[in-house]
Amino acid sequence: MHFDYYMPTRILFGPGKLNQLAQAKLPGKKALIVISSGNSMRKFGYLSRLEEILTARGIAFAVFDKILPNPIKSHVMEGAELCREEGCDFVIGLGGGSSIDSAKSIAVMAGNPGDYWDYIGGGTGKGKPIPNPILPVVAITTTAGTGTEADPWTVITKEDTQEKIGFGNEHTFPTLSVVDPELMLSVPPKLTAFQGFDALFHSLEGYLAKIATPISDMYALRSIELIVQNLPACIASGSNLEARTNVALANTYAGFVQTESSCTSEHSMEHALSAFYPELPHGAGLILLSEAYFTFFSSKVPDRFVAMAKAMGADVDALPEEERHLAFVPALAAFKEKCGVADLKMSDWGIQAEDLPKMAVNARETMGGLFAMDRYPLSLRETLGIMEKAYR
Numbered sequence: 001m002h003f004d005y006y007m008p009t010r011i012l013f014g015p016g017k018l019n020q021l022a023q024a025k026l027p028g029k030k031a032l033i034v035i036s037s038g039n040s041m042r043k044f045g046y047l048s049r050l051e052e053i054l055t056a057r058g059i060a061f062a063v064f065d066k067i068l069p070n071p072i073k074s075h076v077m078e079g080a081e082l083c084r085e086e087g088c089d090f091v092i093g094l095g096g097g098s099s100i101d102s103a104k105s106i107a108v109m110a111g112n113p114g115d116y117w118d119y120i121g122g123g124t125g126k127g128k129p130i131p132n133p134i135l136p137v138v139a140i141t142t143t144a145g146t147g148t149e150a151d152p153w154t155v156i157t158k159e160d161t162q163e164k165i166g167f168g169n170e171h172t173f174p175t176l177s178v179v180d181p182e183l184m185l186s187v188p189p190k191l192t193a194f195q196g197f198d199a200l201f202h203s204l205e206g207y208l209a210k211i212a213t214p215i216s217d218m219y220a221l222r223s224i225e226l227i228v229q230n231l232p233a234c235i236a237s238g239s240n241l242e243a244r245t246n247v248a249l250a251n252t253y254a255g256f257v258q259t260e261s262s263c264t265s266e267h268s269m270e271h272a273l274s275a276f277y278p279e280l281p282h283g284a285g286l287i288l289l290s291e292a293y294f295t296f297f298s299s300k301v302p303d304r305f306v307a308m309a310k311a312m313g314a315d316v317d318a319l320p321e322e323e324r325h326l327a328f329v330p331a332l333a334a335f336k337e338k339c340g341v342a343d344l345k346m347s348d349w350g351i352q353a354e355d356l357p358k359m360a361v362n363a364r365e366t367m368g369g370l371f372a373m374d375r376y377p378l379s380l381r382e383t384l385g386i387m388e389k390a391y392r
Helices: 017-022 046-056 073-085 097-109 189-208 214-236 241-260 265-276 282-297 302-311 321-338 353-366 380-390
Strands: 010-013 030-036 060-067 090-095 137-141 154-158 163-167 176-179
Touching: 010 017, 010 241, 017 046, 017 176, 030 046, 030 073, 030 097, 046 060, 046 090, 060 073, 060 097, 073 097, 073 154, 090 097, 097 137, 097 154, 154 265, 163 265, 163 353, 176 241, 189 214, 189 241, 189 265, 189 282, 189 302, 214 241, 214 302, 265 282, 265 353, 265 380, 282 321, 282 380, 302 321, 353 380
Parallel strands: 010 176, 030 060, 030 090, 090 137, 137 176
Antiparallel strands: 154 163
């Protein structure tokens, strides 16, 4: 029952909240707006709305629009250079988790020397302390998946060494976050599913992590319930604002979970998959691993699996007490079926079975810290075994 709770981000949550940015306190006079390399921010008018709000407030801006779905270090460095050249004093991440994560990492490097990997603690990172202040970040999320608007974490891939590693500290929390579900109505069904499952696994893993607290448990179980109750409706009808709002709330709760608790080794394994195969969406990779992963762990922490099964809507009370933890994996499988993602295969993204051993090693070497969050210490052999069982 010992925990420290720190969540410094001001969050504007609810349909239409982007408009409130016209009055909210902003942390600077010139912003670097970070968006993806796709066209959605321009196509749906989200970028122009933001630009109009900033212009009306007399805040200058520059736009960096190269971010990939799995963001890479070279773009962090390029964005930081543009930030310095333009004299920006804060960074706005507009879009999904990749844009907001990149905004956080660009904010680190805009005022600090050397290479971004100098400050990364895993893999080939040098783990150096950050000497200079980090620019303030404003997060405007247009997806419900990563919870990055409510946590300090950013995940970037060093593309030349295939290392996908998370990073963050108390200074990489967004200063201000806008969670406006109206901006999420345009997300297509498949991406809605992948993003929703990402949020689900943040909460499931955060509940299983050995550093979970009563605060993170509360958010995690409610997040799971909201996703199970509302994600299928979002997938079926993207314009369902009530369902979108509930999934957005679940996602923000999942961010709180990641602030207070942690992901576990499932995320490390997925980071290895999408580091080697960057076309693989993060949420899809987690879906691919999930059944094998949670089947392995269900007997290790049965009481936690009973609570998660209940949150998933499983009728655990109909089972003998010693079998109740077994209800979770079938409930997850049924939910995947309901969301249309039960038939995903690693081979759909060209993943080769012969790459699994080196990806298992990569997972442990680059994101070994998340293995330390497991309540049961996985060996390399067991890590590979989970990945092999997940392969098809």
